[in-house]
Amino acid sequence: MAIENPVQVAEERYNTSQRATSILTESISTGARFNIHEYTNHLVQEQTTEKKARDLRNKENSEEIMTTLNPEMRRTLQRITNGNASQWLTIIPLTADNFDLTPTQFRDALSMRYSKPLLGLRGICDGCGMEMDLNHALNCKTGGLVKQGHDQIHDIIAGLARQVYRGVMVEPIMREGSATEPGLLADIRIHGVWDRERASFYDVRVINADAASYSTRDWSSTANEAAKAKHRKYDTAAEDLHGSFTPLITSCDGILHTEFQTFSKKLVTSLAEKWDKPRSSIAGFVRAKIQLAIIRAVSLRLRGCRKMTRSAIDDTNSQIIREEAALCLEDGAPIPTQDY
Known part of the structure; x- marks a missing residue:
């Protein structure tokens, strides 16, 4: 450390x-x-x-x-060292800035950083029933935890972009679905990043760089291939909307692909100008925000519940009405019945 x-x-x-x-x-x-x-x-x-x-x-x-070190640990540490993914370790964990992690999130992030075993990881995946290990937890899409983690990341980016750009939209529909062609959604749309009057679209992907399929490749080639795949998927739809597309590729360690880095630098410059703050301090703030969002997204895959639960009450609306009546709520506003 x-x-x-x-x-x-x-x-x-x-x-x-x-x-x-x-x-x-x-x-x-x-x-x-x-x-x-x-x-x-x-x-x-x-x-x-x-x-x-x-x-x-x-x-x-x-x-x-x-x-x-053994080859696996050496590969992970070299990737992190070269990728500038340590900003989250240097910040003050202020709750007001949402910079605080839970003890489990912090321990898991350190364990993954140094290729150490995760403590307390369940033995069987509660979503698909397969044996649970680090790679399975990061890759299993059962239960929607991967999607929920992506949402956390694009919400942070959209929130920062909304401070300085206009037309920020989450999950914009780039192409409507039809009988012959599925619809296409991006994660974020922003006006004015690269061109003042032009929209740009962004899609996030978090890659498990230590997965077996990537074990013989370095991070640069893995990220570049993922970025090219995103461009093939989204470029035409973005051009049809007179916009541009930028993939936001990152590893589970928080190492950003070059296009993600370029977008981040552009965002930092705009925020520094608006807030009248040194660019270096804003750069650290933005990097920490993104890295912590990635840590929380990864933690959700590791510790989240993939098994769906249901309520014994079929009529949810009736239950909400009963709860509001019990709390003496009128149009959602609590009304005290006596002075305290």
Whole structure:
């Protein structure tokens, strides 16, 4: 997780601090004239030098550790390291920003990140009855958990886009169904992303990059093939609507395909301009939002119920009326019967 031991790095940090503040220290102790510009330049230079040395040392340590891992774990970690999918580990888990995960979601995300066994995973799939393991949980579509997880992701993206763009629509119908041809739905439609007066359509796909069918391929080729398949499916319908199409391909680890990254950067730029905030902070905010949405979508596949349940009461509307009467509701508004 790249969390350094403060005991091991304390001396190095102290020495760096001494070197970086040497001009200020000398000015205070001798009364020499203090030049703020000289001090600032020296401070930045020392911090930059120390960071480069630290990054090089961490890279060497990482490469050394990689050689000791089994091929499956090494493949997963290399994909995550190269894919910049660690933003969610650096944020403050504020409930107000919906940045908090449940303990189970957090543990599952870490277990998948480091190819560790998932704790408490049921032995049999409650949807199809097959043996349950990580790959089956991620791939089984019984019960609609895959669709529900996709909905969480496109809802986050649509919500962010709605802050800066117009004409945002979830699940737009790109082609009506007919007797000879099925209908076609995208996940999101947005006006003004690539062209001010042109609509663009987007469809999300979350790929289990560690599935057996992808075990001999790297993430780049897997994502590119998935993006091409999306383009073949949606491009013609988008052109018929005088719009464009962009696939939003991501792995279960939160590693975005290049087209998803390009869209994300465009969204970040627009949000930073509207909110008058530094682009770097907005980029971190958006990446964290998307990564956490992916983690929750994956957690739903792992821990969600695929078995459908039904109510013993056939008339749901009558039950709702009885519940409202019991709560003294009138047109959906609670009316207290006494003062408290």
